[in-house]
Amino acid sequence: xxxxxxxxxxxxxxxxxxxxxxxxxxxxxxxxxxxxxxxxxxxxxxxxxxxxxxxxxxxxxxxxxxxxxxxxxxxxxxxxxxxxxxxxxxxxxxxxxxxxxxxxxxxxxxxxxxxxxxxxxxxxxxxxxxxxxxxxxxxxxxxxxxxxxxxxxxxxxxxxxxxxxxxxxxxxxxxxxxxxxxxxxxxxxxxxxxxxxxxxxxxxxxxxxxxxxxxxxxxxxxxxxxxxxxxxxxxxxxxxxxxxxxxxxxxxxxxxxxxxxxxxxxxxxxxxxxxxxxxxxxxxxxxxxxxxxxxxxxxxxxxxxxxxxxxxxxxxxxxxxxxxxxxxxxxxxxxxxxxxxxxxxxxxxxxxxxxxxxxxxxxxxxxxxxxxxxxxxxxxxxxxxxxxxxxxxxxxxxxxxxxxxxxxxxxxxxxxxxxxxxxxxxxxxxxxxxxxxxxxxxxxxxxxxxxxxxxxxxxxxxxxxxxxxxxxxxxxxxxxxxxxxxxxxxxxxxxxxxxxxxxxxxxxxxx
Amino acid sequence: xxxxxxxxxxxxxxxxxxxxxxxxxxxxxxxxxxxxxxxxxxxxxxxxxxxxxxxxxxxxxxxxxxxxxxxxxxxxxxxxxxxxxxxxxxxxxxxxxxxxxxxxxxxxxxxxxxxxxxxxxxxxxxxxxxxxxxxxxxxxxxxxxxxx
Numbered sequence: 001x002x003x004x005x006x007x008x009x010x011x012x013x014x015x016x017x018x019x020x021x022x023x024x025x026x027x028x029x030x031x032x033x034x035x036x037x038x039x040x041x042x043x044x045x046x047x048x049x050x051x052x053x054x055x056x057x058x059x060x061x062x063x064x065x066x067x068x069x070x071x072x073x074x075x076x077x078x079x080x081x082x083x084x085x086x087x088x089x090x091x092x093x094x095x096x097x098x099x100x101x102x103x104x105x106x107x108x109x110x111x112x113x114x115x116x117x118x119x120x121x122x123x124x125x126x127x128x129x130x131x132x133x134x135x136x137x138x139x140x141x142x143x144x145x146x147x148x149x150x151x152x153x154x155x156x157x158x159x160x161x162x163x164x165x166x167x168x169x170x171x172x173x174x175x176x177x178x179x180x181x182x183x184x185x186x187x188x189x190x191x192x193x194x195x196x197x198x199x200x201x202x203x204x205x206x207x208x209x210x211x212x213x214x215x216x217x218x219x220x221x222x223x224x225x226x227x228x229x230x231x232x233x234x235x236x237x238x239x240x241x242x243x244x245x246x247x248x249x250x251x252x253x254x255x256x257x258x259x260x261x262x263x264x265x266x267x268x269x270x271x272x273x274x275x276x277x278x279x280x281x282x283x284x285x286x287x288x289x290x291x292x293x294x295x296x297x298x299x300x301x302x303x304x305x306x307x308x309x310x311x312x313x314x315x316x317x318x319x320x321x322x323x324x325x326x327x328x329x330x331x332x333x334x335x336x337x338x339x340x341x342x343x344x345x346x347x348x349x350x351x352x353x354x355x356x357x358x359x360x361x362x363x364x365x366x367x368x369x370x371x372x373x374x375x376x377x378x379x380x381x382x383x384x385x386x387x388x389x390x391x392x393x394x395x396x397x398x399x400x401x402x403x404x405x406x407x408x409x410x411x412x413x414x415x416x417x418x419x420x421x422x423x424x425x426x427x428x429x430x431x432x433x434x435x436x437x438x439x440x441x442x443x444x445x446x447x448x449x450x451x452x453x454x455x456x457x458x459x460x461x462x463x464x465x466x467x468x469x470x471x472x473x474x475x476x477x478x479x480x481x482x483x484x485x486x487x488x489x490x491x492x493x494x495x496x497x498x499x500x501x502x503x504x505x506x507x508x509x510x511x
Numbered sequence: 512x513x514x515x516x517x518x519x520x521x522x523x524x525x526x527x528x529x530x531x532x533x534x535x536x537x538x539x540x541x542x543x544x545x546x547x548x549x550x551x552x553x554x555x556x557x558x559x560x561x562x563x564x565x566x567x568x569x570x571x572x573x574x575x576x577x578x579x580x581x582x583x584x585x586x587x588x589x590x591x592x593x594x595x596x597x598x599x600x601x602x603x604x605x606x607x608x609x610x611x612x613x614x615x616x617x618x619x620x621x622x623x624x625x626x627x628x629x630x631x632x633x634x635x636x637x638x639x640x641x642x643x644x645x646x647x648x649x650x651x652x653x654x655x656x657x658x659x
Contacts, residue, residue: 032580034601039579044528045601047548051527138580138599141592160581172562172574179578182598187546187553188519188528214519278572279561306516316581421576421584424568455583455594460576492583492594 001026004372005131005150007084007319010038011358012350013156014066015365016372017076020154022381023373026075028148030082030133036067038158039178040358042185056185056213058206058250059358082135082146085491087322089343090128090149126151127345129323134497141494152345152372155320155333156365159313159351162463163199164409165427168274169309170418177207177310190214192306196283198222198271199310200403202357207308208263218263219302222285224292224311225403226268233402243391244359270294272412274307283307286412293408311405314463315352317485331463331485337386338377339368347372356396363388410471419468420461422454430465434472443482445469455492458484516556534604538563538587551597551608552578552585563587563597565612586611 002025006013009031017029029036037043041063044053054060070076131153136143161176163169175191177199183189194217197208201223208218223230266285272294273284287298320333326342328334333348335341341348349364366385375382413419415428433449442465445451451465452458458465462484521528532547536554545554552575555563562572564586576584580599588609589595597608 033599045548048531048546049529050524051529053526055526137601139592139595140600160577160579170566170571170573172572175575176577176579176582179575179598182578183516183553183556183575184519187549187557188521188524188526189516189549189553189557190519191516191556193517213525215523421566421573421582424566424571455586456581459581 002152002374003028003150004152004154004369005030005148006154006156006369007031007131008038008156008158008350009033009036009078009080010156010158010350010361011040012158012361012365012368013038013154014063014070015362016154016156016347016349016369017070018066019366019369019375019381019385020373021070021073021076021369023370023375025373027070027077027369028150029070029076029078030084030131030146031078031080032083032138034081036070036078036080037063039160039182040361042182044186044188048187056210079133079135079146081137082133083138083143083491083493084131084133084319085489085493086132087153087319087490088130088132089322089324090126090130125344127153127323127343129153129343129346134493141496143497145497150345152347153323154365154368154372155323155325155341155346155348155352156350156361156368157316157319157352159315159355160459161310162312162314163309163460164311164405165417165419165461165464166270166272166274166309166412167414167417168276168280169307170421171274171276171280172278173276173280173305174274174307174309177203177308180207180306180308181210184210184214188214190216191308192216192304194219194304195306195308196220196222196271196285196302196304197308198224198283198285199308199312200224200405201310201312201399202403203310203313204308207310211308212261212263218261219304220264220266220269220285222269222271223265223267223403224270224288224406224409226288226290229290230267230402233398233400236398236401237394240391240394244395270409270412271307271309272299275301280304280307289408290406291408292406293411311409312403313351313355314459315355317352318457318487318490320346320348320352321483321486322488322490327485331483335364338371339364340371345372354393354396355399356392357399359388360392360396363392405467407467407471410468419464420449420451420454420458422456422460423450423452425449425451425461427468430468431472434469437473441482442466442469446482452484457487457492516559516561518557534602536602536604536606536608538608539610545602547602547604549602551587551589551595551600551602551606553598554602555597555608563608563610565614567613567615570612570614 004020004025004027006016006029017027020027131148133146134143161178180191204221208221268288271283272286274280275282282303284299286294323346324343326334332354333352335353339347347368349368350361363385370382413427417427437444534545534547535542543558562574564573573584575598576582578598580596585597586594587597
């Protein structure tokens with residue numbers, strides 16, 4: 001039986017598991033959290049259950065049905081609390097000729113190609129990747145070592161919030177929207193009593209809705225993109241948007257909720273500063289021009305006790321990079337029509353192939369799981385998923401057109417603003433170093449400033465440092481292929497666990 | 512008066528939560544109540560703590576930021592294990608949490624640890640507990656945990 005390993009049990013991974021099981025493959029599903037669902041369906045643990053948890057979620061019945069089907073299925077093994085820390089490329093991969101030429105070509109991953117499907121996955125496309133994980137309490141010791149060598153691998157590792165720095169963003173009380181969601185949906189804790197929600201993207205709306213459900217006053221949702229940009233992104237070709245019925249209804253529902261709770265929704269506005277000494281006590285908001293440059297004279301100070309700021313998402317690419325997958329020009333995993341990456345036997349689905357939301361993630365997951373399990377393109381369930389994928393890729397394009405980061409944001413930085421939170425690298429020194437080393441590279445900037453070299457391994461600041469280097473040293477040679485997405489150890493682990501002799505507690509398995 | 516962050520009062524929560532099981536954890540020797548299934552960061556936040564770590568360079572207070580285990584700002588020592596992401600680790604009754612403060616050997620712009628503790632001590636209910644005495648700037652590896 002074909003053995004499929006799926007990493008990440010959010011919407012994409014769950015859909016992939018279901019599709020692979022429908023094709024008769026044996027499935028192992030790993031997730032670092034202690035239950036499946038990912039960030040989208042982040043929910044209460046069993047010990048904190050509630051009668052009406054469905055009120056906190058969209059598609060809750062879909063999720064619980066999917067979870068119980070997979071839990072009850074002897075052909076699907078779910079390992080919760082499993083942190084994948086490395087992927088080794090197998091014997092058959094790593095050579096230029098091993099990569100599929102069609103997937104590695106420059107337009108691979110372009111969602112507009114619309115070209116006919118490539119050859120269906122064959123059973124001999126096994127990549128020989130070796131996946132290492134540790135299962136047990138988070139950051140613990142003596143966790144169980146798991147080593148897997150599946151026939152095919154589906155990466156569904158998702159994304160995390162991307163927060164653009166602003167003065168004071170490192171104060172306690174400033175959170176990512178994802179943190180507010182996780183606390184509200186995962187344990188019914190609210191981050192504050194008066195909260196500003198700021199940044200860019202449709203995801204700010206459900207965050208505001210969640211906060212209101214925890215009894216918080218949301219002083220405003222501050223969307224950086226201006227109304228005209230939003231209209232151009234969201235309202236162009238409305239007949240296509242109409243096909244995405246559920247998503248349209250979900251967004252309309254949030255809009256109605258904003259009205260009902262009298263949450264001001266301010267477009268072309270940003271939180272450009274958080275005030276406070278030991279914790280945030282107020283924010284300054286300002287109107288922005290179309291490039292997100294604050295307009296002088298429009299500043300307004302608002303007392304708050306928490307801020308949720310997020311300007312989009314960063315895909316979690318380290319495992320895809322470790323597996324050898326080619327990335328697109330805008331740093332997502334390149335995939336073909338069957339969700340195949342450039343690596344034999346490795347498929348990708350969900351936010352690591354582009355930020356598009358839950359419906360797109362599930363459609364991609366279904367397609368990836370189906371093909372990973374050896375399915376061909378003609379089968380009807382995958383035809384439906386392909387239609388859904390097309391519809392929701394349109395939503396993904398709209399999100400980027402309407403809410404994509406504009407370069408003027410860096411003008412709200414002070415010299416003293418922390419850019420890299422771990423190493424406390426500030427904007428002034430970073431800019432000056434970038435200018436002084438204009439003939440060199442990202443690697444040089446990292447090494448000379450330590451930006452991105454702290455314990456989060458550049459997850460928080462990587463994209464920002466890259467953007468600032470491009471702004472401050474536009475002619476810098478980017479000749480070193482350095483990225484912030486390459487992490488040979490995908491997650492920090494204790495030396496004792498690494499050094500521990502495999503014989504003692506290793507569980508070698510074929511999948 | 513409730514000081515945010517705070518837990519949603521179960522009686523007012525539209526999702527009708529079950530009562531759950533009470534637990535207690537200690538943070539720098541002060542006990543805080545929580546419910547089984549909460550994360551350690553969730554218990555601390557619900558108790559009104561916003562920060563429980565000081566940055567290595569400037570001694571700035573830090574707490575939870577990303578909430579999903581990727582920023583590493585919320586690290587603490589739990590039951591003697593350093594560098595545990597408290598937003599990801601579930602709290603267990605009796606957990607002993609010790610805050611971490613790992614100053615650089617010669618921080619370029621850092622206040623002395625004493626002054627960092629002073630500046631963070633007010634208002635008391637919102638601040639982190641006083642950081643434990645670090646295991647020493649002369650021991651760069653700081654292996655074995657501070658005060659644990």
